[in-house]
Amino acid sequence: MIEVKNIKKNYGRKQVLKGVSFTANKGEITCLIGVNGVGKTTIMNAIMGLTPINSGEILIEGKQLDKTSYEKITFIPDAITMLPQMKISDAMAFMNDYYQCWNQKRANDMLKFFRLEKESRISELSKGNRAKVNLLLGLALDVDYVLMDEPFSGIDIFSREQIAEVFTSHLIENRGVIITTHEIHDIEHLIDKAVLLDDGVIIKEFNAEEVRENEGKSIVDVMREVFRV
Amino acid sequence: MKNYVKLFNFEMGRFLKGYLALVGFTVIVQVLGAVITSRSYTNKINEHVYHEGMAIDEFLSQFGDMSMYAIIHSLWIQGPILFCISVLLIYTLLIWYRDWFGKNTFIYRLLMLPTERMNIFFAKLTTIMVMVLSLVALQIMLLPVLNKLMGSLVPEAYFMNLSFKEMISGFNVLTILFPFSFSNFMIHYGLGLLAVSLIFTAILFERSFRLKGIVYGILYIALSLLILFSPVIMIAITETSYLYPLELFYFELILCVLVFVMSILTSRFLLNKKITV
Amino acid sequence: MELKFNNRDPVYRQVIQYFKIQIAKGTLEPGEEIPSRRELANKLKINPNTAQRAYKEMEEEGLIFTEGNLPSRVTKDKQVLRAVREELIMEATETFIQTMHAINVSLDEVVQRVTDNYQSHLEEGEKDDRS
Numbered sequence: 001m002i003e004v005k006n007i008k009k010n011y012g013r014k015q016v017l018k019g020v021s022f023t024a025n026k027g028e029i030t031c032l033i034g035v036n037g038v039g040k041t042t043i044m045n046a047i048m049g050l051t052p053i054n055s056g057e058i059l060i061e062g063k064q065l066d067k068t069s070y071e072k073i074t075f076i077p078d079a080i081t082m083l084p085q086m087k088i089s090d091a092m093a094f095m096n097d098y099y100q101c102w103n104q105k106r107a108n109d110m111l112k113f114f115r116l117e118k119e120s121r122i123s124e125l126s127k128g129n130r131a132k133v134n135l136l137l138g139l140a141l142d143v144d145y146v147l148m149d150e151p152f153s154g155i156d157i158f159s160r161e162q163i164a165e166v167f168t169s170h171l172i173e174n175r176g177v178i179i180t181t182h183e184i185h186d187i188e189h190l191i192d193k194a195v196l197l198d199d200g201v202i203i204k205e206f207n208a209e210e211v212r213e214n215e216g217k218s219i220v221d222v223m224r225e226v227f228r229v
Numbered sequence: 230m231k232n233y234v235k236l237f238n239f240e241m242g243r244f245l246k247g248y249l250a251l252v253g254f255t256v257i258v259q260v261l262g263a264v265i266t267s268r269s270y271t272n273k274i275n276e277h278v279y280h281e282g283m284a285i286d287e288f289l290s291q292f293g294d295m296s297m298y299a300i301i302h303s304l305w306i307q308g309p310i311l312f313c314i315s316v317l318l319i320y321t322l323l324i325w326y327r328d329w330f331g332k333n334t335f336i337y338r339l340l341m342l343p344t345e346r347m348n349i350f351f352a353k354l355t356t357i358m359v360m361v362l363s364l365v366a367l368q369i370m371l372l373p374v375l376n377k378l379m380g381s382l383v384p385e386a387y388f389m390n391l392s393f394k395e396m397i398s399g400f401n402v403l404t405i406l407f408p409f410s411f412s413n414f415m416i417h418y419g420l421g422l423l424a425v426s427l428i429f430t431a432i433l434f435e436r437s438f439r440l441k442g443i444v445y446g447i448l449y450i451a452l453s454l455l456i457l458f459s460p461v462i463m464i465a466i467t468e469t470s471y472l473y474p475l476e477l478f479y480f481e482l483i484l485c486v487l488v489f490v491m492s493i494l495t496s497r498f499l500l501n502k503k504i505t506v
Numbered sequence: 507m508e509l510k511f512n513n514r515d516p517v518y519r520q521v522i523q524y525f526k527i528q529i530a531k532g533t534l535e536p537g538e539e540i541p542s543r544r545e546l547a548n549k550l551k552i553n554p555n556t557a558q559r560a561y562k563e564m565e566e567e568g569l570i571f572t573e574g575n576l577p578s579r580v581t582k583d584k585q586v587l588r589a590v591r592e593e594l595i596m597e598a599t600e601t602f603i604q605t606m607h608a609i610n611v612s613l614d615e616v617v618q619r620v621t622d623n624y625q626s627h628l629e630e631g632e633k634d635d636r637s
Contacts, residue, residue: 067346168548191553209556213519
């Protein structure tokens, strides 16, 4: 379980996270939903130890993050984290060099699934393909938790479909997934838990199926209520 | 340790092309300088001695002989050296900032590696030092080669062969780069290492606290310099020295080590706790 | 497998409903193998946990059964199969009657309308099949 406990974060005088708490379970897809600029990415960065928080605590399986955590949890930011001059094969070799949990077979399977060419240079890939490589590099790690920042933003519909397919496949089965989005439409039926974020606070955290069953509401219905739009 | 070596290799590889360009530029300009200077001198010999029949002694007293002195203080030699120094200085900053540049932010990858983050710091630090030292080594090897080259282009009677020591004597950038004694060498490059480390710490302050971080970085460097110069300042203020020169030297040495360790620990703290992507 | 989900009903319920229709129609035959949970999730683009939940409910209802490590199959129990068909018909009839009742349509008219429209619907269906 990933536990985010009352974290606060300031950028200068502006408080972007005003005491955020939520949990994400293993084997579930948790979705952080909120319009752009409400601090979703900051939360991801904070969980991964990529930006300091002013107060609060983040626990991964009951432990604070350290260097060994990166073999257990990984983050796929919204832009590829490899050098543009690298070939896909270079990027894969880089991962293989540093991560014990790198799964070369799965990486090759995903290459095939995404129909990517190993020898292409990252700088020469289309936006959609770059997003796929980015996803591949994260998901080929045998980690328990995967964080993804806006995996669907700014890419073409076919790439989106392929990426959505990843969410229903063995690639994320039994893992804990946290994903952020400002556009729930693509993944409405894919997620277990929705965490609604606005202006640096969590305004609602709920199980999507439960809300449909007990209240007959869609995720968007709930959003409409709580965001009061 | 294994990860440090991998990261160091990786950092070297990232600047290898730029670095080889620097090496190429240095060699070409310096060789060209040697050739052009020798040629114009032999042209002069041709004109005066062979065409006008001037005596060799008279020619030498009028125009002087030819040696490495003719180019070593000129832009032909010093230009590329100064150019290399400035490129490496800029790269000392760039080696960090390039990881934050663009939409492909490599810093995410680096910080998420399952290894001590200080390995990144040490990999970058040694990359800079190795690049500096190998350029120095290149220059040390190149100077005698240039000497030979000029000797082959200028008639023997007009050429003065210089030893390496003779070439770099006199006060200029070369005497800093190539100290004569081993201990001086260690001092010069030890101070260089310290300087690069301090710059890195300042960069990490900036990357951690952004605008405010620039102020912190400058203050940090100022504090370090204050510590380094404290004995000298004390002497200046009290106008008396309580230490013999050798004692002062060792004291400074201890202070240097202290400031270096401080810089490492501060960088470690910033990288682990304060850095932001 | 094409299934358009609505956003307000639980996805697992919609999956069960989909299976019931296939069984009633005969597209899924008694004893026929059904996709694994993961395959289903992948085909319908739903969360694997939801597919799991749907299968669990269907198993409890006796719609499907699993023997050991083999893939799950549609039940062969005639009674259950009949009940599925019965349930679907009853549900649809109930909704239909409620709508008709709400706008005060008499039973005679309802029967008349159903007879007329059912016939023309069938003919249209045949035409579609031929073309």
